[in-house]
Amino acid sequence: MLFIKERPGENVVVRGARVLDPAEGIDATLDVRIDGGTIAAIGEGLDTNEHRVVDGQGLVLTPAFVDPHVHLRTPGREDEETIASGTAAAAAGGYCAILAMPNTDPVVDSAATLGALVETARREAQVAVGFLAAISRGQRGEELTEMAELADAGAVAFSDDGVPVASAGLMRRALQYSSFAGRKLALHCEERSLSRDGHVHEGTVAAELGFTGYPSVAESVMVERDLALAAYEGQPIHLLHLSSAESVTALRRARAAGIAATAEVTPHHLVLTDEAVRSLDANLKMNPPLRSEDDRAALIEALRDGSIECIATDHAPHALHEKDVPFEAAPFGVTGLETAFAVLYTHIVKPGVLPLETVIERMSAGAARVYGLERPRVAVGTRANLALLDLDAEWEVDAQAFRSRSRNSWLLGAQLTGQVAMTIAGGAVAFER
């Protein structure tokens, strides 16, 4: 289900890094040897076998990250991102695998469109890329896509991300049929009659600035509906980019009742609140919007206890001129692949909000688990998918340095701590600084 440009596996020894794989129970200073792209040995004082030696002293070697939610804008807006540029950005962010959403132009709703993407990915993808296909044709919320054929053509899952499935009846049919197709639904939960024309979380900031509010209940009523339908049909669902405390409460209740519901959260919802919007920076406009401090705290708590299984960037590239307009006129979405780890390390790990192990687990194994993908591991015999992290690096986010074709990051000019020094994806070095 994942596609990558085939390259010969490399011979590398990472010497003396702190090797950290929470799921494997490893946290020790060790050498890791990769023979022909496969991890061949983990231990102390390994022979280099004339491999390339990477000095890992002072660095942390972890499983590379998996981003379950990325917009690659291909087909249709290759000026904003391509599979080549998006996967290069992912590599620079420490990712070995990303999943692309189908809200492109045209929408990925047919095997032909998906097939063309798969071919492109096999030619261009610097890290493994998987594709979600649409739930409904054209994401119009009227007719189901041919899910069985799309699954055969390589669809990882189904989503109308960007727009909610407004009709409960269609959602039910999608749950029924997706089980036959053997793929999960990933749901963008938004009740449009409540969020209509909303740009900013409904709260004090929107009230004071005069923005039309996008209330948190617009998300949570749809989360409740979809959880109820998932329970009724006995089908698993994945909730995209959760933003509100009420949604978290509903998710916890459903999981406790045995519903197979998973969820993701973005770095910006973990780090920012709607207060940031006072700057009127259009690079702080995204859907769902930044919410209150209470919401942020609930999301962090859910990530800590595993109710939210993974971190997703919702990397959403936009052309410069489309964001260089007043806030209300700007499209929703911000980039995130190249800054996710650093911003989480700076604002979540370093201040002691969550341990590094938890963040690594949620950025890597968590996302793989949600979609049934093979988990990146530091384990002998597995294909090397590793990130080498420099936790002491201090750096400034520079728009010119992005591998992404877009630069609509809310972190332009920000000082961050922690940097990806090298990414090995699919057995080959995909990025090094």
Place this chain on the structure above:
Amino acid sequence: MNTIRLVRDDLRPPGPAPRRHLISIADLTRDDVQRLLGTARTFESALDREVKKLPTLKGRLVVNLFYESSTRTSSSFELAAKRLSADTLTLKSAGSSVDKGESLKDTALTLGAYDPDVIVIRHPQIGAPQLVARVTEAHIVNAGDGKNQHPTQALLDVYTIQQQLGRLEGLHVAIVGDVLHSRVARSLLQVFELVGVHCKLVGPPALLPRGMKAEMTTDIDAIRDADVVYVLRMQQERMQAGANYVPSLREYAERWGVTPERLRPGQKVMHPGPMNRGVEIDPRVADSVDALVETQVRSGLVVRMAVLYDVLTGGPVGVRALAAAEVA
């Protein structure tokens, strides 16, 4: 009236100063507001003269860029600039290249090429003035951005209240109506806080913004203990069809319309215009002696003169403008 002294230095056009804007009341201090009101008073006394034009901003270019329809604000800014002898250029979105899909940024860059000293901008979207400030060298005056701010309206309103009631500190104002869509209410709340006016918001539940840090009530009788009742226009153009903020304008008028019966004798009534007579304001109230609507318009002229002067010079007008008036 103050003694008028003629000081040669004061006759020079204002020199280069750090760029000053008036984008939000939130950017002002209490001292700034007092200074602006003082400058407006000075200009008002100058307007009593037979020759009303002051040479103060001679050679300056004030561009009025209006992306929303406006009668009083655009005419008021244009006349304010002309009374100060500035050159003016007024662009409205209809009939300009905005019609051809030109972005705000490109329009601002184009106008910026004429080196305007001030750009007065009205725009339906929040933050448009900040964008223009970013891409031009001009001083920016916000004449209304979406539902966010309308700072000169708020300043002219406190000016009007001070002139009519003799003070600001400790007064009570009730703002009635469509607060949700009102940039005037948002600027007023901030300026009232600065000058010590107590304020409460009265209106239908869905038109009182959730999360607003202010005293809010749906009870129209709450206006009775206010010194000033400030009536907001029902902004039907900003309400999406089918949003059902109120069941009907008829029911709104019935429950929240400001009528003589709901007022105490002597209570002053203000409205930023344009009025929907018979909806938010009873025509008998609109035409009563206690309605200050035309006074607000007159205040608008001198307050906008003061704002243009202030952003360009960064200081109190004091004797300067009057001295200039003397030689004019």
